[in-house]
Amino acid sequence: MGLRVLHLIDSGGLYGAERMLLALAEEQIKQGLEPTILSAGDPETVEKPLEREARRIGVSVLPWRMKPGLNLSEAYRILRWAKRHRIQVLHSHGYKFNILLGVWPKSQFKGAARVCTCHGYTAPMLAPTFNLRRSVDQFLVRTRYYAASLVPTDSDACLNSKKNKVFIPNPLPGDLYQEDEGWAERRGPSTSPFKLVALARLSAEKGVEELLTALGRLHRSGVAVRLDLYGEGELGQDFRRWIDSQGLAEVVNMKGFTDHPVAAMKSADAYILPSRSERMPMTVLEAMFLGLPIIATRVGAIEYMLEGYEPSYMAEPGNSHGLEKSILDALNGPKYAPSDVVRQCLTKFAPPRVCCEYTQLYERALFS
Incomplete structure (x- = not known):
């Protein structure tokens, strides 16, 4: 029997952390x-997208309904x-369980190990009102967990240069790993206007x-460019009003949330990720898999991800x-990454390789 x-x-949906977890769990079974995925939710929650997708791919899922907040009785x-x-x-994915499991003494984990993946924070957790919660999370990760960081630098608060913290990249989703890379190379010439896609x-x-x-x-300035913007969030209505006020309704197409990011990208000429804060976004891996030109900001692990990948453009x-x-550089540059470049760049994100690195971390946590 395995671990x-x-x-x-x-x-909170089917975003990067959830898709990374599904890819990892699927490979762990292989x-x-x-x-098993314990999926927490409020008592009134019926079914979460993560739970539905886990069942679809054959991963055991345990829905766990509990009151929000520092619910130590449910943690027990x-x-x-x-x-x-x-x-x-016990592998935590996010600050909630980092805290709920981290506050307990080691004696509560006899025969078991605490591991976490540092996925990063969404906007509410970056606000000043959450400084205390964020500080508690980071302290517990540094002192109570064997942690996997998604940023390959010692400056990452999760790593903190301690021996029980390691860098492990996200895995390419399993369904893509079984397919041929470099779709953009085979799709034929693109059309005008230049079409961007963003998922955020x-x-x-x-x-x-x-x-x-x-x-x-x-x-x-007369540049023929369009954007398909996929996603939902608290600023959605503000962005819609701003688009209308600036006369950009024909330029920006707000598409809402999608469960199928790769399908959404296939009609685009380039993928763009303008984030102020990221760690290792799964959408960059998916755009690389397709061979699309990638425009991204220098945050988190994105430079590491795009090392050797052309065409890519950083801001x-x-x-x-x-x-x-x-x-503009992408509009005037190469239209796709050759499939051999795609294959070489994605090697370090192959699910079998990433899964082995997590297994090694588990064994260190259990036996060191």
Whole structure:
């Protein structure tokens, strides 16, 4: 029997952290591990997209409904459940379970290890009102967990240069890993206007404001460019009003949330990620898989991800002029990445390789 792993997450949709978790759990099954996803939610929640997708791909999922907040009584119930089912690794994905599991003493984890993946913070957790919660999370990750960081630098608060913190990249989704790379190379010539696609939560940290500002300037200067913007979030209505007020309704097509990012990208000439804050976005891997030109900001692990990948264009975060220049460079540059370049660049994100690195981290946490 393989290691019994309980992945814990309070999912807000089917975004990067959820898709990374699904890809990892699917590969863990192939390698003989026994993963289960504990999916937390409020008591009134019926079914989450993560739970539905996990069942579809054959990953065991345990819906766990609980009151929000610092619910230590439910955390204790989870620990009791894990002991009864002889869970060997409790793998947290997000600050909620980092805190709920991290506050308990080591004696509560006899025969089991605490591991976490540092996925980063969404806009609410980056606000000053959450400074204390964020500080507690980072302290517990540094002192109580064997942690996988998605940023390959010692400056990452998750790594903190300690021996129980390692860098492990996100895996390419399993369904893509089985297919041929470099779709853009085979699709034929693109058409005018130049079509961008972005997939982002519509919140402040994703840099959509800078992207829309850059597109407005390009449109007014006569550049034929269009954007399909996929995503939902608290700033969605604000962006819609701004698009209308700037006369960009024919330039920006707000498409809402999609469960199928690769299909959304296939009609585009380039993928753009304008974020102010990221770690290792799954959408960049998916755009690389297709061989699309990629425009992105220098945040998180994006430079690491795009190392050796051409065509790619980088801009500084929060800089609409930099995004504007990168869009023009992409418009006038190569139309796709050759399939051999795509294959070489994606090697380090292959699910079997990433899964082995996590298994090594689990074993270190259990036996060191």
